[in-house]
Amino acid sequence: MLLTITTTHQPATDLGYLLHKHPDRFQSFKLNFGNAYVYYPEANLDRCTVALLLDIDSVGLVRRNPGYSGDNFSLAEYVNDRPYVASSFMSVAIAKVFSSALSGKCKDRPELIDTPLPISARISILPCRGGKKLLHRLFDPLGYNVISQRHHLDAKYPQWGDSRYYSIILENNCQLSTFLSHLYVLIPVLDDEKHYWVDEAEIEKLIRYGENWLSKHPDNEIIVNRYLKHQNRLTKQALLELGDFSDDDLDSIISGEEQVEQKLGLNEQRLTKVIEVLKESGAQRVIDIGCGEGKLLRKLLAEKQFTEIIGMDVAHQTLKIAHDRLHIDRMTDKQKERINLIQGSLNYRDSRLEGFDAAAIVEVIEHLDTSRLRTFERNIFEFSSPNTIVLTTPNFEFNQKFENLTDGKFRHRDHRFEWTREEFKTWSLRICNEFQYCVEYHDIGETDITLGSPTQMAVFTKTN
Numbered sequence: 001m002l003l004t005i006t007t008t009h010q011p012a013t014d015l016g017y018l019l020h021k022h023p024d025r026f027q028s029f030k031l032n033f034g035n036a037y038v039y040y041p042e043a044n045l046d047r048c049t050v051a052l053l054l055d056i057d058s059v060g061l062v063r064r065n066p067g068y069s070g071d072n073f074s075l076a077e078y079v080n081d082r083p084y085v086a087s088s089f090m091s092v093a094i095a096k097v098f099s100s101a102l103s104g105k106c107k108d109r110p111e112l113i114d115t116p117l118p119i120s121a122r123i124s125i126l127p128c129r130g131g132k133k134l135l136h137r138l139f140d141p142l143g144y145n146v147i148s149q150r151h152h153l154d155a156k157y158p159q160w161g162d163s164r165y166y167s168i169i170l171e172n173n174c175q176l177s178t179f180l181s182h183l184y185v186l187i188p189v190l191d192d193e194k195h196y197w198v199d200e201a202e203i204e205k206l207i208r209y210g211e212n213w214l215s216k217h218p219d220n221e222i223i224v225n226r227y228l229k230h231q232n233r234l235t236k237q238a239l240l241e242l243g244d245f246s247d248d249d250l251d252s253i254i255s256g257e258e259q260v261e262q263k264l265g266l267n268e269q270r271l272t273k274v275i276e277v278l279k280e281s282g283a284q285r286v287i288d289i290g291c292g293e294g295k296l297l298r299k300l301l302a303e304k305q306f307t308e309i310i311g312m313d314v315a316h317q318t319l320k321i322a323h324d325r326l327h328i329d330r331m332t333d334k335q336k337e338r339i340n341l342i343q344g345s346l347n348y349r350d351s352r353l354e355g356f357d358a359a360a361i362v363e364v365i366e367h368l369d370t371s372r373l374r375t376f377e378r379n380i381f382e383f384s385s386p387n388t389i390v391l392t393t394p395n396f397e398f399n400q401k402f403e404n405l406t407d408g409k410f411r412h413r414d415h416r417f418e419w420t421r422e423e424f425k426t427w428s429l430r431i432c433n434e435f436q437y438c439v440e441y442h443d444i445g446e447t448d449i450t451l452g453s454p455t456q457m458a459v460f461t462k463t464n
Helices: 014-019 058-064 088-097 131-142 176-191 200-209 220-227 232-242 247-252 256-264 266-281 295-301 316-325 370-384 396-401 421-435
Strands: 002-007 027-031 034-043 048-056 117-127 145-152 162-174 285-289 308-313 339-343 358-362 388-394 437-444 455-462
Touching: 002 014, 014 034, 014 048, 014 176, 027 088, 034 088, 048 088, 088 176, 117 176, 131 145, 131 162, 131 176, 131 220, 162 176, 176 200, 176 220, 200 220, 200 232, 220 232, 232 316, 266 295, 266 358, 266 388, 266 437, 266 455, 285 295, 295 308, 308 316, 316 339, 358 370, 370 421, 388 396, 421 437, 421 455
Parallel strands: 285 308, 285 358, 308 339, 358 388
Antiparallel strands: 002 048, 002 117, 027 034, 034 048, 117 162, 145 162, 388 455, 437 455
């Protein structure tokens, strides 16, 4: 896979300073999926071209990541287009090999950082699920001149029709860091695929590299949705971070899970039960992990027993909405001392979560990838380790009682799993044995003799 970047800026060899790659050297870089090579086919005062060549070890990649496949047939892991096309592998290579330029850093010639350059990039083969129209929709608003050539499925048999592959040239006059950020984000968006797990960390990357242009792009929702692999929860969080929703818009958005459960009033029953359990525990300092827009926080504030209340969520804009809906700006100084909102992720250890009497984790765990559960367990039960942990999650067995859920379907499209009662108990008992907690269970909502209740709650209490 080959990407070339050319400039006619005078002197053109300034490109080497911006990229931190000397034009007279051939350089190689070891990546976890193969090798990247950087060299300059031409480098003179009038014209300079840098080439980034990827050599992807597709067999080694499958051996390290068994079971991964973007396509649904038995040999897809070995028979695919990944070694030959621009994809998320290319984005990773840009971020690793051209990290300084992508971040807008130039140690030797800092005045070049903000200098617009005439730049032309050629991508040998680019998959575009959406065709030429999408290609122009994404790049035209950013000021690019796009030249594209679509390839036949087989040049010998043109009657087979066109493929989704293009050779393209992108021309613009802009800062090199901006140019690279466009490539970094939009290459996997056009491919509509990524070779690695996508979670909350991808939102941070997207915001970082799209900071100066993504919020203004007319098709930013398409870009965000594809970049985050069509995960509704992550897409909404990212759009909130970009400020793409107003408060009125958010008020009109009802999640799929709420649509399923709203007839039963489950959310209100859950929150009421959580408050009841927290009061009985005697807790005074409480943290609401995954607090969202502050519904539980409002109920906690109404109880004088809770002297310190922290709400944590991964999305900055969601916290802003919680701040506004709780009317924190209108509180007295004494009231403000009781409440604090912090941004954070369950994927990382956070010392701010330590030292609390109790933690509430309401309808959060089912949104985590199963590969991230172990990190969650240690962060909460080992490192944070409050005396009481109140955790709720859907009961998968009860789903058949909902008219609009087909067999095997989860209550929300972003749920990575939903546990049966037995699975939930097996998990919670393992937690108790490993981290020195005991547990008791509560049913929330109307209970069916055979299927149990729609929401299951575990209350963990430290034993030492």
